[in-house]
Amino acid sequence: MLMEFSEVEPDEACVCGGCSARRRARHLAVRSGHGASAQARGARRAAVLLAAVGSVLGGGGVASIASAAPRTDSSPLAADSPQGEVAGLFGEPVEARRSLAPQAATSRAEILRRAQGWVDQKVPYSMTKYWSDGYRQDCSGFVSMAWGLGSSQTTWTLPDFADRISKDDLQPGDALIYNNAKDPQGGSHTVLFGGWVDAAHTKYTALEQTRPGTTERSTPYAYWSNSGKYVPYRYKGLSQPMPAPDGDAFPGADRFGPGKVNDYVTRLGKLLVERGGGRFYREGPSPDWGEADRKATEAFQLAQGWRGAEADGYPGKDTWDFLVHHKGKDIPPAAGVPSPPPPPPQSAPPFPGADKFGPGKVNDYVTQLGRQLVQKGFGSFYQEGPSADWGEADRRNVEAFQRAQGWSGSEADGYPGPHTWRLLFS
Known part of the structure; x- marks a missing residue:
């Protein structure tokens, strides 16, 4: 037979x-x-x-x-990302025990920097081709690249480099991995976790390699399809773990400002309430940054005698250090030192035109744009003060402002249009 x-x-x-x-x-x-x-x-x-x-x-x-069985994903946004097999850089063969070898240490910042490089270049998807850095251009090759593994792994072998964690433990640079036993290469997928989009932790920023190329987008947890089967993992080679929200280390200025939602905002609010800032909050401090957080921070900074840029309402290292170590003066009662009056409303200056911004542009409008971004709390990409020369720092700061409005895709390309300009100067 x-x-x-x-x-x-x-x-x-x-x-x-x-x-x-x-x-x-x-x-x-x-x-x-x-x-x-x-x-x-x-x-x-x-x-x-x-x-x-x-x-x-x-x-x-x-x-x-x-x-x-064939894939049954019905979502129009389901991953279409079959993957290749384990390979060295540029497709060179690797030893079977490669995934068990000790890995070079890296930081979350480095992981996200490498991933953003592919996002910015929109690396075309391929399960057989290798990008200029040597990594295979599929989903598992992308995570392998971001983690700096020195080889292109698969969704089945990436967990060898990582520890399984819970949803509540997810931090930027971690990965979500789905392995489909019925279709190991064509039905499995992995994405990088870029941070929570909302306080309820129902959406997050996913950086992923899928057709037609590398993308960054707001994604329902855990994914558009097969949501309950994705497993969170953390790379074992992290050299600089992100400080816990209840730790003393300053988490970074990028944790605070319009559009930010995280546990550090909650802790900041609680620390400010302990130091006399409760009157600024109509409700208890929450993970969503709001004007109450800015006003309470500003009041605390003014109480220390700081002025100007030192009392802009956004916590830096000194503000954080004073709060977590209970240093300096408390916020005085409203009767003693009233809160500073809000600045008079201003109408946005006329939009000068899209042709004033972009590579090679040098004019005063670029300077004006940069200064307003800094004033709004979106100047983290400037290594030097804003200038008249348009640069990548201008584009990335504009993009950060646009994403804070909930925009994505072509609406958050980093180039100001009339709507971006009006909101930025309102």
Whole structure:
């Protein structure tokens, strides 16, 4: 009797000999590398055939073999990102135990910087091509690149480099991984976690490699499809773990300002309430940055005798240090030192035209734009003060302001239009 069998993935929960053999075959095939893919596939098929025959003849744990099911994702935003196999830089073969070797330390900032580089370049998606940095241009190659692994791994081997964490532990630079046993290469996917978009933790910024190229977008947790099957992981090689919200280390100025939603904003508000700033909050401090946070911070800074840029209402290292170590003076009661009056409303200056901004542009409007971005709390990309020469720092600061309004795609391209200009100067 002629018997034909289709290749399927072993049930992870089954402990029978057949499934164990198939799991070993899959494991070796995934680790075997780019150059041996045909041989690996042959080994997998042979293992499946032997396991199935043993099951049919010996009455083992597998009663029947079914064809691999196609993907059933119905969302128009479902990932379309099949992945290649484990490979070294530029597709060079790697040893099977490569994923068990110690990895070079990196920081969250470095992970996000590398990932943003692909986002900015819109690296085209490919499961066979390798980008100029040597990494494969698919989803697992993208995370491998961001983590600095020195090889392109797969969604099945990336967990070897990471620790499993919970949703509540997710921080920028961590990864969400979904492995589909029925379609290991075409149905699995991974994305980088870029931070929560809302206080309820229902949406986050995902940086990912999918067709047609690298993208960054607000994404429902855990993903558009197969949401309950994504698992959070943290790279083991982190050299500078992000400080906990209840720690003493200053988390960075980029944690505070319009559009920011995180636990550091909550802790700032609680510290300010302890120092006499409760009157600025109609409701208790929350993760959403608001005008109450800015006014309470400003009042605390003024109480220390600081003025000008030192009392702009946005916490820096000194403000944070004074608050967490209970240094300096408390915020005086309203009867003693009234809160500074708000500045009179100003109408936005006329938009000078989109042709005044972009690469090669040098004019006073670029300076005016940069100064207003700094005043609004969106100047973190300037290494020097704003100037008349348009640069990448201007574009990234404008993009940050646009994203804070909830915009994405072409609406957050980093180039000011009339609407951006009006909101920025309002």
